[in-house]
Amino acid sequence: MKIPFSWLKTYVSLTATPAQIADDLVRLGHEVEAVELPRAAVKGVRVGLITSKMPHPDADKLSLLKVEIGEAEALDIVCGASNMGEGDKVPVATIGTSLPGGLVIKKGKIRGEVSCGMCCSEVELGLADESAGLLILPADAPVGAEVGEYLALEEAVFDLSITPNRGDCMNARGIARDLAADAGLPFTDVTPAAVAIDAAVATPSVTVTAAQDCPVYMARAINGISLADSPEWMQAALIMAGMRPVNGVVDVLNYVMLTMGQPMHAFDADKLSGDIAIRAAASGEAFAALDGRELKLHAGDLVVCDDSSVIALAGIMGSEPSGVSDVTTNIVLESAFFRPARVSETRRTYAMVSEASMRFERGVDPLMVATAMGQATAMIIDLFGGSAGEIAVCGDATAINADRTVLCSLSRLESRLGVEIPQATDEVLARMGFTLSRQGDALEVTVPSFRHDVSIPEDLSEEYARVIGFDAIPTLLPPLATTAPAKTDRSIHDAVAGGFLQVVTYAFISAGEQRLFVADDGLDIALANPISDAMSVMRRSVWPGLLNTAKRNLNRQQPGVALAEQGRTYVRSDRGHDEENVLAWLMTGEVESDQWYGHARAADFFDLKGAVDGWLALRGLSGRFIADDSILGLQAGQSAKIMVGRVEAGRIGRVDADLADQFDIDAPVFVAEINLDLLPTGKQAKFVPLAEFPGVERDLVFLFDRGAASDAILNAIRSAGGKLLTEARIFDLYDGKGVPEGKVSLGIRFTLQDGKRTLTQADSDAASSAIIAAMDKRFGAALR
Template identity: 80%
Template structure:
């Protein structure tokens, strides 16, 4: 938001420099992003009178000018423009002047003729983007006067970023009130304008059906206006404030909004049919907005309508058919107070931003609704003619945000800020509109109706801090109560130690991404007001986020990625919703690159399976991987559920190729997810000395059906071998010549050891016999 310095001075007699005012604004909590100095940008450009004009002897398109700029001798200037003549007054940039476009004026020769300056156009003065010739000044312009002073260019323009809670300061009046209160200067507030009305102009008939969202609504007809361009001073003021002039009526309303803070809207009264209604929209009701968009409204949107349909999305934007144009003769002027939350919700749902909506959704001053209406009426009638009718008023502005009080202890605020609050500070807040009284340690505050952000003692603490100055608050660490140390979770740290890169992705994903890995069972948590369609539901799996991160990295020439994320998933439940802690992995691309000792190798299922097993092993747990082709989003034949004990705690597998392609990944992608809340407690590691007695290693080879699970086979071996078993693994697989169809030969190696004695042949034979019997009984697998 841009506010010219002169606008502030209209409300308070400021004598400080623009730099000092900017510092005061920052101290009061208003961020100043920059200070533009339009008048300083044309310093050295003076009003010049053309005394003579004659052609350049060596250039057809150049002229030799003699100009009077109030000095003893006239200036000789070579000029290429053709729209001037003797007796005209033009801006003259003297030697040493730096123009807004970066050009520095120097004395020089052009085609052999001396030029001691430059005559300027609007473009060279930074007043317009293009110009067809020199800027011809009025005949009464004083010769030699600084052009910036004559054109009343702003001394300074403040570029401000107003915080969302300070809607009262999104205008010159609100900022001036803060500055006046802070400096102890008089504040000249807006007075009610005198408006002459005529009974011949029929007052609009207005019905407010949505009183909760629109507690105040004023409407008035003005007949017989002649819509023309706004005066030059108003157009210049709007341009300085960063707004584009539109037409006379719209410019008046924008000018008053920027200076007084009350947005208003004007309808072409001849385009209205029947009575005006402020109501909620019907689902699917059409609306043709001023910005050219055709919207299908949702039930509950606040609108202004007539008998034919929607005239405006209340507080946001008017309709194109009812907008004021150069052909408009009669207008209906609207001034209202709309509930901020409703405007914010509607504006966000349609991604429709307007200067009015930014103010309404932050909260405007309800007592300015009528004042602004009269001010706009008087200005329109004065500039564009017309006769005003009576105001139709719905609601009571004085009741909006009235009587809000906050009570607290002074000592509590002082404790929070760490400083003593002098009573003189109360006087500053009183000048800002607060009603303040102290009684011993008790503070009673009546909040002004334009301060919608003040409701609790903490808000008052912020107000006192603004007035005193945040730099005066000491930087002291507050005392903290002693608490038991919280043990750090090692889940993610152990995964990172396994060679994975930790990432954090959004908990919001699109509904389409949700369906890739989770069935549509009605348990999604949809956001009521999502940032975008890509972030419309709470995730129920961490895999979509990891896939998006993987795509981002692969698109930036990373040959392979290994990612891990610890976070939460969310789903509806009988209790409202559940939050589940998960740890998720992803690997894709190259696991090993080309080296002198070997070729590149891509990630496979067993890379991720080994990482998950290692992660479980650190916790003293072992997992079983049971094939499961029914896991949504994973490829059949390469997916499994993870069991610890008898509990299913996770899933692992290869992402379906079509899903990977959806994320623009053409390499195999492997993912795993562990439900941390379902894991049993980690088993602490225990030290065991190296055994003094040797172990016995034996190999047995069996003929199994192809469908047998290796996990189930090894589990049976461990059960059968007994307590002497220290290791069991499959070391060989063969299905070639000599092996019947549908069968596979597996070699099982097991190690027996006892820490207190040397094992005998009988120990080894007993274990072998038990294992052979178990394989025959459970899998019908004979010894080869």
């Protein structure tokens, strides 16, 4: 939200600099994103009088100007515009001036002619997006004056980020009230405008059937207006505040909203049919919004309608058919208080953000509903003529948030803040609208109607902290009971050390993404009020989030992606819900790029399997990867469950190609996931002295059935080899000539070693015999 400095000064006589005001705002809890200085941006641009205009001798579209700027000598300026003449007054950027667009004016030659400055258009001064030529100033503009001061450009514009609880400060009036109270300066509040009532103008007929969501609604007819553009001062003010001028009536309503905080809407009275009603929408009811969207409303949405259609989504946006246009002569003004929660829910449902919704969902000042109506009416009649009728009033604004009182003890507040609360701070809060009464340690505070966010003692603590200043509150650690140090979880750190990039994705995913890797068993946890359909359920797998992240990286020309995430998954249970702590990996694309010594290589199943193996080894654990073609979402033949001891701790495999296509990934994608809560305690690493005696290495070749699993073969060898076996691996695979159909020849190499003696032939023969017997018994494998 942007607030020009001059707007604040209409409510309070501020003498501090914009920088000091920005510091005060931050101390009062209002985040200042930036302070723009429009007048400083055109410093050095002065009012110039063109005393001579001649054609450029070497360029048909250029002119040679003599321009007086109040100095001893006139400036020679080469200009490309054509809309000026002798006697005109124009803005002149002198040498050394830095214009808003970044252009620095220097003395130079243009087609051989010296130019000592530049005559400016609105675009070059940052006042408009386009222009037809130079900005021609009024004839009474003083020659030599600073253009920024003459045009009354804003001294400063504060770009503020207002917290969701401070709806009362979404306008210049609310910000000025805080500043005035803090500085002890008088606050000039809005005075109700006097509006002459024309009995010939009918009062709109209004009914409210959704009083809980719309406790106050006012409507007034204004007939016979001559709609035109709003005056230049108003358009300039709106532009400074970050809003685009639309038409006279809309500009007035926006101006009142930005200065006083009350959003309003105007309907073309001639386009309305019958009476106005504020009610809940029916399911599927049509609404044609001003932004061009055609919506089908949900049952319960709060709407404003006439006898034939919905004319506004209450507190958010009006309809296109009922909107004010250039030919409008009769209007109906709307001013209301809508329940913040209802506006917020509806706005999120349709992803429809407006200036009005941002204020209504934070909570507007109920007492401004009527005052803003009067102010807008007076401005419209003053600028565009017309006659106003009586206001149709439904509800009582004074009853909203009335007589809210907070009782607490001063000692409790002081204990929470860590400082004594002086009596003088009560005076500041009183100027902010609170009524305070101290009786010993007891404090009674009556909250103003516009501060709906203050209802408990903790809220008062925050108010006192704002007044005292957060910097004045001492930084002290609270007393903590001594506890045993928590064990550091290095799960994700070890995964990152293995070459993966840590990511953190949302715990909310779409129901469709959930079904990719988890069957529909009715155990999903659906959000009651999701931000969007893409974030409607709590995740039961981390893989969809990793796939979305991989997609974004690949779309940004990353040749390969290796990601890891540690997070929680959520499932409904008899206890309400269960959470599991999981670690997930993803690999896709290149793992090695083109080099002079070799070509690029894409990730495969064994790259990820090796990473998981290495991660388990750091914990003193070993995993067995058992093929499992039933894992949902993974490709049959390239998927396995991960067994750690007797526990199925995780899954690994290649994402089904059709599923990868849904994420626009055409390269093979490999994923793994381990439930950290199921892992057993690993063996502690122990130092083993290097063996002083040599080992014995032997090779055996067997004929196995083609379906035998390599993990099972090696596990059987380790079990049969006894204590002397230190290593076993498959070093050769052959299935060519001489190997029977359905069989495969595997070469097994194993190593025997004893740290206390040299092994004998008998030791080697005994181990070989035990392995041969185990292969025959377990797999029916014959020794070749």
